[in-house]
Amino acid sequence: MTETVTRFAPSPTGHLHLGHAHSALFGWRAARMAGGRFLLRIEDIDAGRCRPVFESDLMDDLAWLGLDWDGPVRRQSDHFDDYRAALARLQALGLVYPCFCTRKEIAAEAARAGQAPHGPDGLLYPGTCRHLPESLRAERLAAGGPYALRLDVAAAKALAGPLRWHDRAQGWQEAAPEILGDVVLARKDTPTSYHLSVTVDDDLQGITLVTRGQDLFFATHLHRLLQALLGLAVPDYHHHGLLVNERGERLAKRDGARSLRTLREAGHSPAEVRAMAGFPD
Template sequence: MQEAAGRREVTRFAPSPNGWLHLGHAYSAIFAFETAKALGGRFLLRIEDIDIGRCRPEYEQGIYEDLAWLGLDWERPVRRQSEHFADYEAALRRLREMDLIYPCFATRKEITDAIEASGIGHVRWPVDPDGAPIYPGLYKGLPRPTLNELMWDGRSYAWRLDMEKALARAEDMNGGPITFLEEASGPHGETGILAIDPLVFGDVVIARKDVPTSYHLAVTVDDALQGVTVVPRGQDLFPATYVHRLLQVLLGLPEPRYRHHPLVRDETGRRLSKSAKDMGLRELRLAGATPAEVRRLAGL
């Protein structure tokens, strides 16, 4: 695709420094870097460190070292989400002014108990694309004075997006159904202009009392502020595009294009993850592996 009106294409790789990078990250980073290169565009590195409790300086430093070792280069300075909470607070305030979010004080136990008391049970209760139970609606629809009282009492809470209300508002603003352009492939071969279905997530958490954002809100705001035009990422994040496109319309942000790539899996078909402590790039590098070997192991 050619550069339009002097504007260069922009891609990004946005890891969280809560563990060492593994082969799956290598695939995603190289995919984003090569996409920018093929488009004659810019490649950005973003550090998604809003989870302050789990993120560590040594992991962030490891990201820089691993990517440089792979032969990737990126623009400086690197955007670190923990330094830009004001940007997310502004977006959150706008959603609040549109009356599309509400405070939810439910604990995990309350949610679990509500699901059990529903008569449906956990086995048959619907889950979102990430496998989490759909929020059962506790605290939704309570009078505003009641919610304000609970907030003033100092209780912990999360800001949830009223998904049905938000989708109706966004479609009205958009003049019809909301779509996105998939230039690669979703997990089931989806490609081209696709419709969003954010209702599959239920009322997602958009921020918390102590952290004024969530992954969904932060990544949407960041992509807009950084001028990202092509979002390259793994197919596991394909459904998240539904929420991100919804937020883009509600917040009046530009629409990027999307390129979701296959996931790197082990011999059993399980996708690699930090939580499973899969072998990291740092370990491979220290063991004497070469960048070329890493590319081969990642299936590139």
């Protein structure tokens, strides 16, 4: 039987809140109850927002909460070459194109189109740069301005063929990556994005069960496509429910009163905070 390996992968852009605690406890318990391993990964590709102090604090908060992890911590910023290699494979397949559109230009193009397509995360990229002539692409790249590298999802899906993935709470799912449109895989100054790096990391770390919030359910459709294109292992998934505040809004780092650090300083015990996060002892 395959060993159960789960992970918790926060970004050090602020202090952990109760929603993070719920997700970490969910993955940790899934691994420990199966006699498996629980890994910690630091998703710090956003150099402009990530801070070492938040990384140190989150590890301290997790340990205080009673969580331990196996093996060394993987920091994404230490492994950009892994993501560059994966991106190069997708480029060699002819599935990646440079996009020079700004957010304002994308919104304007959508407005001109009238009923612009939307996905679970909002407005979908209208494909403005997908069919630019090669001469114009070369000219724009030579100019040295900013650009993103997008996945041609229609071409990628045609190459990969029908795909499925399994969610332990919702059963088998037919992969529909087009719901997210031509997502960004990298940018001029950053060789990866969340979608690319998390898919590569889960394979390299041998993750067999991805436990994460329901808000990332639709992203898994895209990740399944990337796994097929890159020849990566396909883990099982369990998208758990989300904790919300009194207004029914998903907890976020800006919700400081719910941060683990604030609750600790207010005198709450680890057991009390675990209960607040949905895991009473």
